[in-house]
Amino acid sequence: MAIDIKALKEAVQSAYAQHHAAPGGENASYIPYLANVPSTLSGVAAVTVDGDIVAAGDSDFQFAIESISKVCTLALALEDVGPDAVQDKIGADPTGLPFNSVMALELHEGKPLSPLVNAGAMATVSLVKASSVEDRWSRILGMQSQLAGAQLALSDDVNHSEQTTNFHNRAIAWLLSSAGSMYCDPMEACDVYTRQCSTLLTTVQLATMGATLAGKGRNPLSKLQVMKPAHTRYVLAEMTMEGMYGRSGDWAYTVGLPAKSGVGGGILTIVPGLMGIAAFSPPLDPTGNSVRGQLMAAAVAQTMGYNLYAA
Structure with missing residues (x-):
């Protein structure tokens, strides 16, 4: 067309x-x-x-x-582990509950169901292949920039504002880990997820x-x-x-x-x-x-x- x-x-x-x-x-x-x-x-x-x-x-x-970053990290995880692994480990269904819901995890035995809610987004971050926390962050920022066709950058102000108020997400990350749905250190995943939401x-x-x-x-x-x-x-x-x-x-x-x-x-x-x-x-x-x-x-x-x- x-x-x-x-x-x-x-x-x-x-x-x-x-x-x-x-x-x-x-x-x-x-x-x-x-x-x-x-x-x-x-x-x-x-x-x-x-x-x-x-x-x-x-x-x-x-x-x-913010949460549009979840699309970029999903794209990178698909490249790293493939669509079958993403569907198996994260899911492709709506939770029917708010994007930061803990109840959604409890109702589905720790599987986040979607990479576009906070639990699934952190689990998706953990699927990205990386040798260190900075490598994980660099690869995610690189995917954001490549999709945008411009070099994007972290806002220190946004990141500070998010990192100092993300206690709920930290709890979700530990719940994911306890259910076997986290594939790197849970606090690393939460930290990098918070950064990925803080680019401009x-x-x-x-x-x-x-x-x-x-x-x-x-x-x-x-x-x-x-x-x-x-x-x-x-x-x-x-x-x-x-x-x-x-x-x-x-x-x-x-x-x-x-x-x-x-x-x-x-x-x-x-x-x-x-x-x-x-x-x-x-x-x-x-x-x-x-x-x-x-x-x-x-x-x-x-x-x-x-x-x-x-x-």
Whole structure:
């Protein structure tokens, strides 16, 4: 399917104009850094598999990647251990409970079920092949950067804010270890997971990540084949099942595209074979998804007629 770039530009501009100041939601308050990001910020961008970039609003503002980082580490784990091991050790099903739920682990005998909730994300970190904690971190940061087509960096401020408030995740890591679902030192996994959530990127860079996944692992800007083409479908499947947390089913029902949110305000949406659509705005709904980001990303997809289930 050919992309009408003029129509895409109009869709992005219209989505921004309609929704960049939509009311509702609050910044994540349990991470001090996120609570202080200006809540008026909004940006939306689309990057195609051919490298076309369309953006509006605060699309160059750097924000914390947060849980969208789980997609990147999943991609690396698929490269390291393969899809069968990921499905066996982590899972591919929604938990039906909040992203930081301890009860979900207890109900399923310590198996996290999804790499896109906190328990599964830490277990996924532990699957990454590494000789040391710094090697593990370096490889994960490298995957983030390769997907984004830019050298991303850790924010010391975000990391400090997260590391000093991550006691709940530390407890989850120990529960995973006690159940045999952790594959390195649990505190190493928790530390690296916290770091991976603390990198900064722009909405355009996030959309480039999406375009890389949409293009079967080939980054449209760097031209680098970041991951095996056959592995991208597993990432998109996981995003469909749990990418928007408790609203994943509603998102599939109304938008019909794989997506992943982060409590930093980012929304990543994939149109397989065509583009990545990204949006950013800090105020979140009760589930942890950006209120305006959802509206903007959905508007672009719907205006362009993209929905996997409407073919």
